[in-house]
Amino acid sequence: MSGPVDFHFDFSSPYAYFASTRIDALAARHGRACRWRPMLLGPAFRASGNQPLADQPLKGAYSRHDWDRLSRLWQVPYRAPDRFPVATQAAARVFLWLDAADGAAAKAFGARVFAAYFAEGRPIDAADLAADLAAEMGHDRAQARAAVDDPAWKDLLRRETDGAVAAGVFGAPFFVVDGEGFWGADRLWMVEEWLARGGW
Amino acid sequence: MSGPVDFHFDFSSPYAYFASTRIDALAARHGRACRWRPMLLGPAFRASGNQPLADQPLKGAYSRHDWDRLSRLWQVPYRAPDRFPVATQAAARVFLWLDAADGAAAKAFGARVFAAYFAEGRPIDAADLAADLAAEMGHDRAQARAAVDDPAWKDLLRRETDGAVAAGVFGAPFFVVDGEGFWGADRLWMVEEWLARGGW
Numbered sequence: 594m595s596g597p598v599d600f601h602f603d604f605s606s607p608y609a610y611f612a613s614t615r616i617d618a619l620a621a622r623h624g625r626a627c628r629w630r631p632m633l634l635g636p637a638f639r640a641s642g643n644q645p646l647a648d649q650p651l652k653g654a655y656s657r658h659d660w661d662r663l664s665r666l667w668q669v670p671y672r673a674p675d676r677f678p679v680a681t682q683a684a685a686r687v688f689l690w691l692d693a694a695d696g697a698a699a700k701a702f703g704a705r706v707f708a709a710y711f712a713e714g715r716p717i718d719a720a721d722l723a724a725d726l727a728a729e730m731g732h733d734r735a736q737a738r739a740a741v742d743d744p745a746w747k748d749l750l751r752r753e754t755d756g757a758v759a760a761g762v763f764g765a766p767f768f769v770v771d772g773e774g775f776w777g778a779d780r781l782w783m784v785e786e787w788l789a790r791g792g793w
Numbered sequence: 794m795s796g797p798v799d800f801h802f803d804f805s806s807p808y809a810y811f812a813s814t815r816i817d818a819l820a821a822r823h824g825r826a827c828r829w830r831p832m833l834l835g836p837a838f839r840a841s842g843n844q845p846l847a848d849q850p851l852k853g854a855y856s857r858h859d860w861d862r863l864s865r866l867w868q869v870p871y872r873a874p875d876r877f878p879v880a881t882q883a884a885a886r887v888f889l890w891l892d893a894a895d896g897a898a899a900k901a902f903g904a905r906v907f908a909a910y911f912a913e914g915r916p917i918d919a920a921d922l923a924a925d926l927a928a929e930m931g932h933d934r935a936q937a938r939a940a941v942d943d944p945a946w947k948d949l950l951r952r953e954t955d956g957a958v959a960a961g962v963f964g965a966p967f968f969v970v971d972g973e974g975f976w977g978a979d980r981l982w983m984v985e986e987w988l989a990r991g992g993w
Binding site: 637640641642643644649650651652654655658662665666758761762763764773774776777779780782783786793 | 837840841842843844849850851852854855858862865866958961962963964973974976977979980982983986993
């Protein structure tokens with residue numbers, strides 16, 4: 594089997610941020626491509642009855658501690674954002690606009706958005722910031738800003754989200770490869786096992 | 794550091810069952826003892842707002858599939874029980890009764906209970922079955938049966954559950970070592986990393 598690893602994420606998920614720093618290299622070690630697929634967690638949470646981690650008693654405190662220790666363990670810069678979670682439509686639509694032309698450029702932008710939010714504490718919910726980050730990376734700022742309000746990318750993001758939920762995605766990060774779903778940054782070992790064995 | 798790994802579990806958790814087949818060897822590889830500590834997930838779920846996995850849309854289906862594939866990957870016998878989850882007070886109290894005299898005997902009994910439920914589909918909520926399993930392992934059946942209704946073990950189980958929740962335990966399996974908590978069978982790699990590095 595040789596299909597890609599689909600990496601479903603929301604830019605507001607710390608675990609997706611941590612996983613984003615590892616999933617491409619992991620897939621590449623086993624000769625697989627990796628597709629980054631932004632979605633919105635809100636509809637996935639409504640479908641599954643889940644809640645944002647930070648709002649949950651006990652699990653919220655556990656997660657906050659866990660993000661700090663995962664940052665140290667994997668040496669990935671992380672600082673808890675002041676506002677969390679935030680809306681991620683703007684960044685996701687700019688990602689999709691870039692992705693339609695150039696998957697690698699979209700990933701580089703995605704990595705920049707994650708870092709802006711989780712390492713630098715910047716307000717990635719702002720359409721202007723999404724456009725600024727795209728411009729920093731050499732893309733046309735006006736086009737990037739326009740993509741945020743363009744019905745085409747709004748619609749694609751909605752379809753990506755609905756499609757992910759219909760396929761069983763209830764959280765992020767969520768990896769799908771060879772039709773198998775794996776939930777969570779703590780499951781990267783299992784994705785790797787799957788690729789190494791070619792399934793089991 | 795050289796304290797034990799505390800393994801908090803409920804006999805009705807498939808993920809705790811899978812983890813129970815690995816945690817002692819994992820701890821031993823790093824010169825640590827492992828304490829098995831039964832609890833009741835009901836109060837932990839009430840405190841954290843969680844629900845039994847099987848009842849959750851999307852996550853329930855994911856988990857059922859995941860238990861089957863974890864069984865194949867780790868080669869641990871598993872058959873989804875007809876009734877799930879079940880009350881685990883009886884088995885947990887017999888465990889605590891045994892544990893007061895002999896930790897190793899309690900673990901062996903615990904492993905037997907997990908297998909009876911998750912590999913053989915037996916009704917481990919029945920006080921008589923808990924006593925039968927203890928008797929099979931050479932313990933006094935009448936004493937084991939009496940332990941189920943003994944206020945001393947009822948009270949200890951309540952205190953173990955309350956103490957775990959007060960310490961932040963919201964699910965099972967939940968490992969605590971050197972004051973660090975790790976949730977889930979999919980976090981065994983992180984427990985191992987912690988022990989190998991002596992923390993980070």
